[in-house]
Amino acid sequence: MAVQLLVSVRTADEALAALRGGADFIDLKEPRTGALGGLPRAIIRGIVAALREAGSTLPVSATIGDVPLGDLNGILDCVGAVGSCGVDIVKVGIERGPQAFAVLDALAACSHDVVPVFLADQGLDFAAVAHAAGLPLAGVMVDTADKRAGSLFDALPAADLQRFVDTVRAAGQRVGVAGALRVHHLPAVHALAPDFAGFRSAVCNGSRGSALDAARLQALVAVARASAVPTVARFMGGLRVPAVAGLPA
């Protein structure tokens, strides 16, 4: 099955461009304030309304922002507030640490559909990943916090990435990957075979805080949808990297 494309946006115009451009999920966040920067609630409500007025039935997610794991009440308050803005899924960043288990339990027990996003910069705690996979959540995702440090494929060994996908899927959960992924990572992403992959940096003209670029999104969607992607004998972390001449990386 094709990997579905989650595209992160920060305005209604970007959301409509992502809709027209072929995204499978629309993800609302403020990339200027961090990997999982949260948008003001009024903006979230406005973007959801604009998408629905345009006839979109695509799932919409939104992040709560960077709330420390130690602030469980703060996390749950933000999940409630963002979840009441009309989004289908609320995304919550999960840093590595012992508090992750209690936070995951609380997220699974709350009244909104939540996707925990494991931040891979310090490596993954597979006990926490397996714990999340066994909970009634809307999926489990991995991403990176520091976008300057390279992509997800730089942050984690290929074997860990595959273990993440396999662990979540074996528990029957939907699994997603993200982390400064570019067009040239698509074959590696396809090899991992998650249910969905998230993009922001790759669809912007400059940094991930700059405006979404429709041509870059179009190129990304075209390559992702292509049944066969040309590859060259170049490897990154043991995974094939494609040659995509003329397309933005």
Ligand SMILES: O=C[C@H](O)COP(=O)(O)O
């Ligand atoms: O949820 C997905 C992220 O917004 C992806 O952002 P990124 O491609 O800049 O890592």
